[in-house]
Amino acid sequence: MTCSECQxxxxxxISLLYESGVTFxxxxxRGAGVGTMGVGVGGARNRGTHTTALALKLAPPxxxxxGAYYVWAGLLAFIALGAQAYWLLFVSxxxxxxxxxxxxxxxxxxxxxxxxxxxxxxxQRCGWIGIPSTATTTTVKPVLPRLENVSLPPSKxxxxxx
Numbered sequence: 001m002t003c004s005e006c007q008x009x010x011x012x013x014i015s016l017l018y019e020s021g022v023t024f025x026x027x028x029x030r031g032a033g034v035g036t037m038g039v040g041v042g043g044a045r046n047r048g049t050h051t052t053a054l055a056l057k058l059a060p061p062x063x064x065x066x067g068a069y070y071v072w073a074g075l076l077a078f079i080a081l082g083a084q085a086y087w088l089l090f091v092s093x094x095x096x097x098x099x100x101x102x103x104x105x106x107x108x109x110x111x112x113x114x115x116x117x118x119x120x121x122x123x124q125r126c127g128w129i130g131i132p133s134t135a136t137t138t139t140v141k142p143v144l145p146r147l148e149n150v151s152l153p154p155s156k157x158x159x160x161x162x
Contacts, residue, residue, distance in 0.1 A: 001121070001132040002132065003123035003125065003126060003128050003132065004128060004130060004132055004133060005123065005126050005128040006123060006125055006126040006128070008123055008124070008125040008126065010123060010124035010125050011121040011122065011123055011124070011132060012121060012122055012124060013120070013121055013122075014058045014117065014120045014121065014122050014129060015060070015117070015118060017054060017055070017058050017122055018055050018058045018059060018060065020055075021051060021052035021054050021055025021056075021058070022049060022050075022051050022052075022055050023049065023050040023051075024048075024049055025046060025047060025048050025049065025050060026045075026046070026047050027045070027046045027047075028043070028044070028045050028046075029043065029044050029045075029046075030042070030043040030044075031043070058122070058129075060114065060117045061110060061113040061114055061117060063106060063110060064102035064105055064106055064110070065102070066099045066102040066103045066106065069095055069096065069098055069099030069102075070096060070099055072092075072095050073092045073093070073095040073096040073099070074092075076088050076089075076091055076092040076095065077089055077092040080092060116131065119131050
């Protein structure tokens with residue numbers, strides 16, 4: 001495969017570049033000290049992630065959760081029926097309708113974007129990002145010549161004893 005822009009063979013999958021740019025951090029420290037006011041003991045824990053700018057640029061598409069919308073809509077509908085506050089049924093229907101946009105996106109667009117992200121490459125020379133075309137194939141020539149085409153000088157020819 002080669003880059004579609006500069007024809008360089010220096011391509012890397014963006015999923016690997018993304019993973020190499022994200023670092024998970026989990027550290028602990030403890031300490032003690034003596035001062036004029038007495039003895040002090042303390043500790044700290046640090047957790048988080050460090051993400052490079054390239055990893056942020058190459059991040060995979062994020063799913064859009066929509067289940068909480070339906071939970072809130074159902075809870076409001078249950079309260080509306082119990083309290084006979086029928087206007088809450090209208091609010092519940094609006095919340096359920098609002099959940100349709102992320103649900104439809106997750107069903108229709110997210111799988112396509114996720115698949116495209118998984119097949120994309122980045123050129124290490126020019127920075128192009130995309131799916132390289134694999135329509136071009138190269139023919140590999142054999143490295144070793146066939147033995148019947150090789151002619152050896154008389155001193156190197158094998159002697160055949162009969």
